[in-house]
Amino acid sequence: MTFELPILICWLPALGAVLCGLCCMHRRLRVCAGPICVLSILLPFVVTLVGRERFTGENPTIVHMFNWIHAGRFIADFSYLLDPLTFVMLMVVTGIGTLVAVYACGYMAGDRGYARFFASVALFIFAMTNLVMADNLVLLYLGWEGVGLCSYLLIGYYYDKPSAVKAAKKAFIVNRVGDLGFAIGIFLTYTRYDTVSIAHVLQNVGPAATSWEDHWIPFMLMLGAFGKSAQFPLHVWLPDAMEGPTPVSALIHAATMVTAGVYLIARLMPLFLLSPYALPTVAVVGGLTAFFAATIALCQYDIKRIYAYSTISQLGYMFMGIGVLSTVGGIFHLFTHAFFKALLFLTAGSVIHAMAGQLDLRKMSGLRKKMPWTCGLMFIGCLALAGFPFTAGFYSKDMILAATLERGINHHNIAIIALGVIGLVTALLTALYTFRLWFRVFMGPTEYEMGLDHHGHEEEEEEEADHGGRGDVQVEHIHEPHEVSWLMNGPLLVLAAGALLAGWLGQRHHWMKHMVEHSTAAVADPDEHGVHLHTIMLFVSSAIAIAGIIIAAYFHWLRREAADTVTQRFATVVRVLNNKYYVDKFYDASIVRPLRTAGELCFAIDRLAIGLVVALVGCVPRALGISIQSSQKRTIQGYGLGMAVGVAVILLLMMVMK
Amino acid sequence: MPQALGSLTLSHFLLTGAVLFVLGLIGFLSRRNLIIMFLCTEMMFQGVVLTLVAFSRFQSNYTGQTFVIFVLTIAAAEAAMALGLVVLLFRRKRTLDASVWSALSE
Numbered sequence: 001m002t003f004e005l006p007i008l009i010c011w012l013p014a015l016g017a018v019l020c021g022l023c024c025m026h027r028r029l030r031v032c033a034g035p036i037c038v039l040s041i042l043l044p045f046v047v048t049l050v051g052r053e054r055f056t057g058e059n060p061t062i063v064h065m066f067n068w069i070h071a072g073r074f075i076a077d078f079s080y081l082l083d084p085l086t087f088v089m090l091m092v093v094t095g096i097g098t099l100v101a102v103y104a105c106g107y108m109a110g111d112r113g114y115a116r117f118f119a120s121v122a123l124f125i126f127a128m129t130n131l132v133m134a135d136n137l138v139l140l141y142l143g144w145e146g147v148g149l150c151s152y153l154l155i156g157y158y159y160d161k162p163s164a165v166k167a168a169k170k171a172f173i174v175n176r177v178g179d180l181g182f183a184i185g186i187f188l189t190y191t192r193y194d195t196v197s198i199a200h201v202l203q204n205v206g207p208a209a210t211s212w213e214d215h216w217i218p219f220m221l222m223l224g225a226f227g228k229s230a231q232f233p234l235h236v237w238l239p240d241a242m243e244g245p246t247p248v249s250a251l252i253h254a255a256t257m258v259t260a261g262v263y264l265i266a267r268l269m270p271l272f273l274l275s276p277y278a279l280p281t282v283a284v285v286g287g288l289t290a291f292f293a294a295t296i297a298l299c300q301y302d303i304k305r306i307y308a309y310s311t312i313s314q315l316g317y318m319f320m321g322i323g324v325l326s327t328v329g330g331i332f333h334l335f336t337h338a339f340f341k342a343l344l345f346l347t348a349g350s351v352i353h354a355m356a357g358q359l360d361l362r363k364m365s366g367l368r369k370k371m372p373w374t375c376g377l378m379f380i381g382c383l384a385l386a387g388f389p390f391t392a393g394f395y396s397k398d399m400i401l402a403a404t405l406e407r408g409i410n411h412h413n414i415a416i417i418a419l420g421v422i423g424l425v426t427a428l429l430t431a432l433y434t435f436r437l438w439f440r441v442f443m444g445p446t447e448y449e450m451g452l453d454h455h456g457h458e459e460e461e462e463e464e465a466d467h468g469g470r471g472d473v474q475v476e477h478i479h480e481p482h483e484v485s486w487l488m489n490g491p492l493l494v495l496a497a498g499a500l501l502a503g504w505l506g507q508r509h510h511w512m513k514h515m516v517e518h519s520t521a522a523v524a525d526p527d528e529h530g531v532h533l534h535t536i537m538l539f540v541s542s543a544i545a546i547a548g549i550i551i552a553a554y555f556h557w558l559r560r561e562a563a564d565t566v567t568q569r570f571a572t573v574v575r576v577l578n579n580k581y582y583v584d585k586f587y588d589a590s591i592v593r594p595l596r597t598a599g600e601l602c603f604a605i606d607r608l609a610i611g612l613v614v615a616l617v618g619c620v621p622r623a624l625g626i627s628i629q630s631s632q633k634r635t636i637q638g639y640g641l642g643m644a645v646g647v648a649v650i651l652l653l654m655m656v657m658k
Numbered sequence: 659m660p661q662a663l664g665s666l667t668l669s670h671f672l673l674t675g676a677v678l679f680v681l682g683l684i685g686f687l688s689r690r691n692l693i694i695m696f697l698c699t700e701m702m703f704q705g706v707v708l709t710l711v712a713f714s715r716f717q718s719n720y721t722g723q724t725f726v727i728f729v730l731t732i733a734a735a736e737a738a739m740a741l742g743l744v745v746l747l748f749r750r751k752r753t754l755d756a757s758v759w760s761a762l763s764e
Contacts, residue, residue: 635757636695637687644683 004063005051006082009044009090010133013125016040020119030115034105037118041101041125045094048087055087056518062135062199069138076138076196085519088331088512089132089263092338096255097125099491103346104247106487107353117157117245124150128256132263137186137196140264144182144228147257148175154252155244167240174237178227182264185220188213189271198267202520205270217271218278221264229261229315232289236584238312242304246349249304254311254345255338262318262334266327266521273523280416283323283404287419287426290316292581294429298436299577301361303348306437310385311341313426317400320423324416326403327521332503332512333400336392339498340384346492347378351441353488354481358451361437366446370481375442377492382438384499386431386549389542395503397427402537409531427541431548439556448481671712679705692744692754696737703733 016036023033054061060083069076080086101121108117127146134140148171156168186196192213193201209215225231230238241253252258265272265282272278290313297309314337321330351364354371358364368375384391387398401423408416483489506512516522555563567574579585682701689695707726714722744754751758 635760637690637756641687644687 004054004065005047006054006063006080006133007065008047009094010080010126010129012043012047013040013122013129017119017122017126020115020122023115024119033115033118034101034108037122038098038101038105040122041094041097044090044125044129045098048090048094052087055082055090056084056515058518060199060520073194074190074196076136078139079135079197080133081135081198082133083519084515085263085266085331085521086133088335088515090129092259092335093125093128093132093256096338096342096495097121097128097251099494100247100251100255100342100346102491103250103349103488104245106485107247107349108245113157117154120150120153120157121248121251124154124252124257128260131260135198137189137198137201140198141182141186144224144260145179147252147260148172148179148228151175151241151252151257154248155241157244157248161243164243167237167243171237171241174234175227178224178234181220181222181227182224185217185224188217188220192217198520202268202270205274209274214274215277218268218275219281221268221271222278222282225261225264225319226285227261228264229258229319230312231261231285231316231319232292233583235289235293235312236587239305239308239580242302242308246304246345246352249308250342250345250349253308254341258311258315259318259334259338262315262322262330265319265322266331266516267519269322269327269521269523279323279325281323283320283416283419286316286319286321286323287404287422288316289313290320291422291426291429292316294426294433296577296580297433298429299574302359303351303361303437303441304345304359306361306433307341307344307348310344310430310433313430314341314385317397317423317426320404320419321400324400324404324407324419325523326400326407327523328513328516329396329399329403331516331521332506333393333396335506335512336384336396336499336502339495339502340381340392343381343492343495343499344378344385346488346495347374347381350374350484350488350492351378351481352451353484355448356451358449361440363449364441365444365448366442367448367481368442369446371442371483373483373489374492377489377496378438378442380496380499382434384503386434387427387541387545388431388549389538389545390500390504392499392501392503394541394545395507398534398537398541401427401541402533405537406531406533409533424540424544427544428548431545432552435549435552436556439552443557444560450481668712668716671716672709675705675707675709675712677705678702678708681705690756692747692756693741695756696740696744700733700737703729 016039019036019040020033023029023036048055054063060081063080063082065078065080068078101118104117104121108114111117124147127143127150129143131140131143131147134143152168152172155171156165158164189201190196192211193204195201195204223234227234238253238258242249244253272282293309293312293316297306297313300306300309314333318330318333318337321327321333350371351367351374352359354367354374355364380391384393387394401420404416404423405420407413408418408420555566576582679702682698682703682705685698685701686695689698707729710722710726710729714720714726747759748754
């Protein structure tokens with residue numbers, strides 16, 4: 001085992017997780033968990049920046065750490081693949097991770113499970129860095145399942161809340177469906193290429209499919225990617241995952257973990273190019289999910305759920321980009337999305353924090369005077385998400401939409417053009433639902449209803465009894481919306497800067513293009529001589545974004561009563577959207593309920609048939625014991641006689657038998 | 659073998675051992691006094707031990723005699739414990755009568 005700097009990127013968070021776990025042991029130690037966690041993510045970020053030459057070399061670097069599984073010819077080691085794509089992913093994971101951890105130090109302050117929270121977050125970063133740095137599919141799978149586990153732990157963080165426990169289980173189980181596909185994909189890759197090392201597999205990929213596995217591998221891996229990245233039909237877990245603390249939603253369920261699916265496809269792009277149907281499927285599923293989730297987001301009232309559907313929708317964009325061979329667009333959107341969606345979630349977290357757990361859009365209005373900073377920061381995030389000109393989302397979304405339309409036109413493929421148009425409509429919807437939320441929460445007359453949750457202040461209240469006096473401030477604190485502390489707003493400022501500038505930075509000198517095209521996600525551009533729509537798209541998407549914002553301003557700020565009229569006019573549509581197209585209900589009726597019934601049936605059979613038999617068998621010795629108990633009412637001599645006679649009989653028998 | 663014992667055969671020893679054993683058994687079964695019962699078990703022991711020695715002697719195989727040394731050692735230890743138990747039992751009920759100890763049958 002040789003020492004290499006990049007190894008620290010993975011293993012410092014692991015150390016951090018252990019230390020945070022140790023901090024759980026004592027109440028005094030708990031406060032140390034936050035800073036430890038921040039450091040254990042910040043240092044990898046610094047290491048990534050310092051060691052950036054290792055990532056951006058001509059050829060991918062492979063760093064071998066230690067042997068892990070050697071079984072015959074099957075080899076899976078802890079070895080890491082460093083290329084520009086890894087670098088981009090690590091920047092997102094550790095950079096956003098650090099900011100979210102700092103924010104969480106303020107957000108989770110005083111919570112009962114403070115140390116447990118940070119231990120899970122550090123563990124998550126460990127798993128996620130392994131995922132993006134893995135050189136072989138088995139290690140990637142380890143990271144993949146690791147992030148799934150941390151997601152489960154953090155969604156179910158408030159484990160005394162039944163809905164949180166249910167959501168955690170749902171996320172875990174839905175992901176199993178996808179991960180089964182992923183696992184089969186890995187098996188098939190091994191049978192086809194005789195190795196699981198990504199570098200070796202990609203070297204051996206031919207120009208065209210030659211065996212049946214070549215067609216199946218991409219579809220199986222895709223299933224895993226769709227599960228993790230919450231694409232239709234496996235999207236149902238992500239909105240429910242909002243039960244977790246908001247920093248978790250920002251980090252895991254918006255910025256990093258859910259993009260693992262996009263990363264997987266980008267990383268294994270040559271495998272996906274083998275099958276002529278694989279990437280079009282990715283594009284179609286992505287595009288339709290983008291539209292589908294955006295329409296749902298329009299009619300939700302829970303602010304975190306709106307952002308959750310928005311995340312699903314934006315992930316759909318990323319898949320669409322990758323599906324039309326624009327891996328640059330997909331990864332670029334992943335990069336910019338991480339900034340503005342983390343910002344949006346965290347500002348939403350600030351609002352929820354200030355409103356004592358109030359999540360309902362209808363119960364808050366005109367908060368701009370109470371929380372001016374949060375208002376401004378969320379505005380920046382909304383602009384970036386809506387794709388307002390020159391913000392982060394503008395550049396990347398534009399790149400994806402232009403690539404889709406270009407490909408459709410150059411290949412005379414109506415379906416792909418239609419997909420591009422759907423993408424444009426989705427862009428309008430995105431601007432609409434984003435600003436609907438912002439105008440509703442911050443504009444209009446100041447009215448609000450506080451939540452019931454004494455979220456984050458439980459421990460102080462308990463301590464109040466011990467120390468006395470300190471409680472007054474807290475009670476005041478709970479009853480009035482207030483601007484959050486600078487510990488929370490500080491990281492948001494950085495994210496806001498990212499949301500404004502990340503697109504421009506990525507675009508400048510074609511940095512992102514350069515990064516992606518020097519990685520395994522590189523795709524030769526087949527349409528070099530086709531039409532180029534980038535310039536036109538800049539104007540079209542700007543116009544769409546501004547139109548969306550204006551419509552939202554009209555209905556949700558200036559004329560709120562007009563929105564009600566429209567809602568009544570389209571009551572049926574609104575009801576369908578509010579019920580998320582009944583997908584959850586459909587799954588409930590077609591899968592969950594039959595399985596539950598089968599489970600209950602098995603339980604009943606177990607109880608009645610098997611349990612009864614066992615109970616009866618258990619009764620036999622007992623009955624026997626009771627029936628001969630009376631014969632035991634004798635003295636010691638009685639027992640002695642019995643024993644002597646018994647021995648005599650046995651001896652006699654032995655003599656006779658002989 | 660000395661002349662005086664020359665006329666003794668294995669049967670004599672075995673018979674003595676058997677008599678000792680049976681006497682002990684009868685004593686154990688018929689008496690109620692804990693100490694007498696205990697002594698009777700010791701007598702049964704001696705019957706068995708005598709048989710072992712006799713066999714050992716007449717078959718010129720010293721395993722039996724070695725075994726006897728062990729049995730006697732353990733019997734000594736057991737005697738110490740058993741007498742201790744008898745004393746404890748006596749303290750509980752102020753009697754040595756074994757028939758008062760029948761709680762197990764309930």
